[in-house]
Amino acid sequence: MRLRLAQCLLPMAAGLAAGGCWAQDALRGKLLYHDVGRLSGSGVxxxxxxxxVPGGLxxxxxxxxxxxxxxxxxxxxHQMAPLRGRLGRADLLDLAAYLARPDVPSPDLRPGTVGIDGVFVRGERVAFEVTVGGTAAATVRIVNAGTIAVRLRSGPRIAGVHAGLFDVTASDCSAGLELAAGRACSIAVTFRAAVPTGGLRSASLDVGHDWVGGGTALALIGHGVPVR
Ligand code: HEC
Structure with missing residues (x-):
């Protein structure tokens, strides 16, 4: 970070256009603006x-x-006290660069599901419904609707109390994948309505990446319908 910053500041000091360097800083500023709570530990x-932003409050x-x-x-x-001592010079520069350029090209990850008709429905929740003893399947899609690529840091991970009832059966959302602007990756997930339990079961599906939040999560809700 420091090295890149020095390279960026030199042409500015010399009165030259900072070019792509400025955009680079604004991008990191955008990440901080949305995620400084996690990245710095400030919690806000x-x-x-x-x-x-723009306009801003x-x-x-x-x-x-x-x-x-x-x-x-x-x-x-006073309200900004949780940020005290948590931001360095480079962070402040990047935040200010973002506020000067709020339209900086950036990724924009949108999770959703693909219906049987093949239509993508945006949303952070996948609902399965199947008779107890059966298995239901769904396709999750993560779309990068932004203007630059994002790098995935992990493949799909299922966690939570009922994680064992959900399975990833196929996925091209793999660790290291560079998801270009306008591209999507898919994850096939199944829910097994284990016998003899009816009712609702839940878990979460998460894919790690290097943009806001450090990952994209969806809630998996499985409904086992008792046999009549
Ligand atoms: C918990 C709420 C909160 C958070 C989080 C917060 N701010 Fe603020 N900030 C405020 C409030 C409230 C004011 C205005 C106080 C006033 O007008 O008296 C303010 C004012 C400001 C101002 C205006 C100062 C001026 O001179 O007018 C800037 C710039 C600013 N915040 C930047 C930031 C940045 C950058 C972050 C994230 C790193 C941030 N704030 C996070 C509540 C917050």
Whole structure:
């Protein structure tokens, strides 16, 4: 980070256009804006209080291209106290670069499912319904609707109390995959309505990546319908 930053600042100091370097910083700033709570351990994100920008709430627009305004706000504003001591110079520069360029090209991951008609339905929840003893299948799709690629850090992982009832039977969402803008990857998931239990079972399906949240998660809800 430091190295890249130094390379970026040199042409600026020399009065030259910073070019792609600026965009690079703004992209990391966008990530921080949405995810600084996780990445710095502050537990709060700029977006929580200042909204999705542009315009922004609480005068945040004043910090566009001005890291010192963010620094002063963190020091002075009571609500921003959780951020104190957590952001370095590079973080402040990147946040200010993002506020100056909120339309910076970025990934935009959208999870959803594919119906039997092949139509993609966006959503963070997959519902299965099957007679007890049977198995139901669904296809999850993760679409990158953004304008640049995102790298997947893991393949699909199922976790939660009833993880054992859900299975990934096929997936091309694999660790290391660079999901280009406009592309999608798919995960085939099944739910087994184990005998003799009826009722609702749940787990979560997660794919790790290097964008906001560090991963995309879907809730898996399995409904075992008792045989009549
Ligand atoms: C828990 C809520 C909260 C969070 C999280 C938060 N802020 Fe703020 N921030 C505020 C409030 C409230 C104000 C306005 C205070 C006022 O106007 O008196 C403010 C003001 C500001 C200002 C304006 C300072 C000025 O001079 O007018 C900037 C810039 C700013 N915040 C940047 C950020 C950035 C960047 C982040 C994320 C790293 C962040 N804030 C996270 C609540 C928050």
């Amino acid at each position: 994100n700029c977006i929580d209080c200042h909204g999705g 609480h005068g945040i627009g004043r910090a566009a291209g001005r890291p010192e305004v963010i620094e002063a706000a963190i020091a002075a504003i």
